[in-house]
């Protein structure tokens with residue numbers, strides 16, 4: 571497809587969308603804009619955008635597709651601004667915000683002017699921010715939720731999917747309210763819990779310094795999402811306030827039930843609590859990406875000798891397998907240590923497993 575794309579907010583998501591659009595539509599022209607000049611410069615340098623606009627007005631006026639990929643409260647302001655600007659009559663506007671109801675409401679002003687807006691949410695990402703973390707295939711196989719209003723012609727939805735084809739995501743159309751409730755349950759609320767677990771550990775660490783060392787493994791894994799952008803998550807919480815308050819009340823009640831089981835030392839109930847959670851969790855699809863990306867971790871048993879980490883990363887680099895994280899689980903001199911290497915996709919993890927097994931005799935596993 572030819573045409574001009576304007577991306578407002580050249581961070582992880584804006585950058586990744588721009589890369590995937592360019593990959594699919596080589597002849598399109600991508601203009602970017604970011605309030606942070608450094609992100610703009612970096613986006614141009616990394617080939618994420620063909621050029622950088624000096625203002626929203628300049629980038630928007632000739633655009634065929636405008637993607638707003640800023641934190642959701644900024645997105646609201648952008649929609650208000652765009653509604654005041656001269657735009658092409660046929661322009662299609664979408665966003666990538668993690669919340670939808672407030673945004674779709676705000677887009678009404680554009681709709682009133684006959685401009686098509688379709689809310690969007692690619693449900694993959696990372697706790698990393700900024701354009702340098704952008705990846706062309708970040709959304710491969712991920713769900714991409716679209717929340718068009720009823721009056722939107724099907725042709726416009728198809729056009730947006732065409733533009734976004736290079737994401738290789740799976741599109742699902744859903745209402746903004748349903749979207750906010752579901753993402754509240756599986757993404758927004760877990761972020762609050764992750765942050766609260768970290769706060770609890772931090773308070774303990776003031777008395778007991780050992781806690782930070784002990785938290786290095788499993789605790790760090792289950793609280794990974796607490797390292798996400800505070801700006802982004804502040805905005806998400808403020809947008810999805812009602813759902814989150816409802817979920818917080820339900821959670822508090824549930825914690826009271828857990829406290830009661832404990833006080834009564836009701837072993838059977840405690841067992842049932844864990845057993846029911848295990849059954850539901852074990853039945854969740856494993857090979858599919860959900861709202862919070864899976865950890866594609868590979869565990870490598872390595873002997874503890876200097877240079878072993880660079881040896882392994884060297885083999886991976888040789889086969890051009892990108893890693894997203896690497897961690898050494900504490901080792902003692904006399905035992906074998908475990909290297910935990912994280913990948914963006916299951917495909918990369920399997921390639922890495924084969925690669926390490928080919929070049930070394932180290933044991934690898936994909937975990938429980």
Ligand SMILES: NC(=O)C1=CN([C@@H]2O[C@H](COP(=O)(O)OP(=O)(O)OC[C@H]3O[C@@H](n4cnc5c(N)ncnc54)[C@H](O)[C@@H]3O)[C@@H](O)[C@H]2O)C=CC1
Pocket residue numbers: 578579580581582583584603604605606609639640641642644645666667668669691692693694695696697698699700701799802806
């Ligand atoms: N990080 C993730 O994993 C996911 C994030 N999202 C949503 O995507 C959106 C963007 O998130 P990220 O790319 O992760 O954040 P990011 O922090 O990497 O990028 C946001 C960019 O917006 C820019 N920005 C902020 N205010 C601006 C303004 N007034 N004008 C122009 N640019 C402005 C920032 O400078 C930054 O470069 C958010 O709405 C978020 O809810 C959706 C799916 C996943």
Ligand SMILES: O=C(O)C(=O)Cc1ccc(O)cc1
Pocket residue numbers: 667668692693694695696697757794795798861862863
């Ligand atoms: O990897 C993480 O930390 C995420 O939770 C990614 C993410 C963040 C926000 C979204 O709206 C969707 C996915």
